Amino acid sequence: MKRIFLFLVTNMAVMLVLSLSMNLLGVGRYLTASGIDPVQLLIFSGMIGFIGAFISLLTSKWIAKKSTGAHVINPDAPANARERWLLDTVHQLADRAGIGRPEVAIYEGAPNAFATGAFRNDALVAVSTGLLQGMTEEEVSAVLGHEVSHIANGDMVTLTLVQGVVNTFVIFLSRLVGYFIDRVVLKNERDVGIGYYASVLVCEIIFGVLASIIVAWFSRRREFRADAGSAYLLGARDPMIHALARLGGMTPGDLPKSFQASGIASGAVQALFASHPPIEARIQALRDLKQQ
Numbered sequence: 001m002k003r004i005f006l007f008l009v010t011n012m013a014v015m016l017v018l019s020l021s022m023n024l025l026g027v028g029r030y031l032t033a034s035g036i037d038p039v040q041l042l043i044f045s046g047m048i049g050f051i052g053a054f055i056s057l058l059t060s061k062w063i064a065k066k067s068t069g070a071h072v073i074n075p076d077a078p079a080n081a082r083e084r085w086l087l088d089t090v091h092q093l094a095d096r097a098g099i100g101r102p103e104v105a106i107y108e109g110a111p112n113a114f115a116t117g118a119f120r121n122d123a124l125v126a127v128s129t130g131l132l133q134g135m136t137e138e139e140v141s142a143v144l145g146h147e148v149s150h151i152a153n154g155d156m157v158t159l160t161l162v163q164g165v166v167n168t169f170v171i172f173l174s175r176l177v178g179y180f181i182d183r184v185v186l187k188n189e190r191d192v193g194i195g196y197y198a199s200v201l202v203c204e205i206i207f208g209v210l211a212s213i214i215v216a217w218f219s220r221r222r223e224f225r226a227d228a229g230s231a232y233l234l235g236a237r238d239p240m241i242h243a244l245a246r247l248g249g250m251t252p253g254d255l256p257k258s259f260q261a262s263g264i265a266s267g268a269v270q271a272l273f274a275s276h277p278p279i280e281a282r283i284q285a286l287r288d289l290k291q292q
Contacts, residue, residue, distance in 0.1 A: 049167030149229025
């Protein structure tokens with residue numbers, strides 16, 4: 001409930017700020033007496049789509065900590081041997097990947113892990129207690145290598161750009177369709193009526209679902225690369241193969257929706273909408289890499 005509340009409040013705040021800004025700048029005035037101004041609508045859609053995506057990216061670390069209740073390890077004074085080992089392992093992997101040392105956190109929950117943050121040199125790697133308790137140190141190291149690879153590959157920024165593009169088209173097309181339905185289908189000849197707003201809402205939901213398939217496809221491609229990155233950082237593929245095999249027998253912990261794409265395991269969802277490929281496919285890809 002806490003993470004859902006934070007997610008909704010963040011999005012409401014972003015939309016409020018963007019709407020007020022667009023109105024003050026006059027950018028949102030794409031409805032004219034003669035109809036929709038497509039240039040103004042495209043500018044409006046792009047501003048909302050990209051600014052919203054980047055605000056979410058810039059606040060991702062803060063939201064991740066709040067929504068999972070993660071405890072960030074103090075790099076100067078780890079509380080125990082487990083925290084010291086976890087911190088040292090992530091820092092060593094980050095050094096090998098050539099990125100700044102990320103913050104390291106632990107959160108209570110079923111087996112999972114994720115990486116987030118707007119910048120390669122100022123990111124966050126978080127691991128659940130369930131993962132630490134259910135895996136060997138070698139397997140945990142492989143998972144950490146996977147998350148560090150996400151950071152090194154700039155995956156959070158890449159997905160933000162993809163999300164910004166699809167957001168832009170969702171907003172743009174929804175308003176075009178809404179205007180068409182209001183004027184042509186419902187024969188409304190005065191400004192825009194309830195038909196426009198209702199159509200826009202329905203279209204945003206439908207187009208948003210279709211757009212999520214595109215984002216999920218990019219996310220799945222990215223997972224194979226992060227798996228290979230873990231093998232490269234550890235100098236062996238078996239640890240990641242073993243970690244994935246063990247995850248296959250675990251129940252992956254739920255992540256806040258904003259961070260599912262950066263997690264190590266995905267939930268049981270339909271293939272088109274899954275942010276992660278099947279574990280069997282990921283293991284096979286690593287084995288094929290080994291043969292090469």
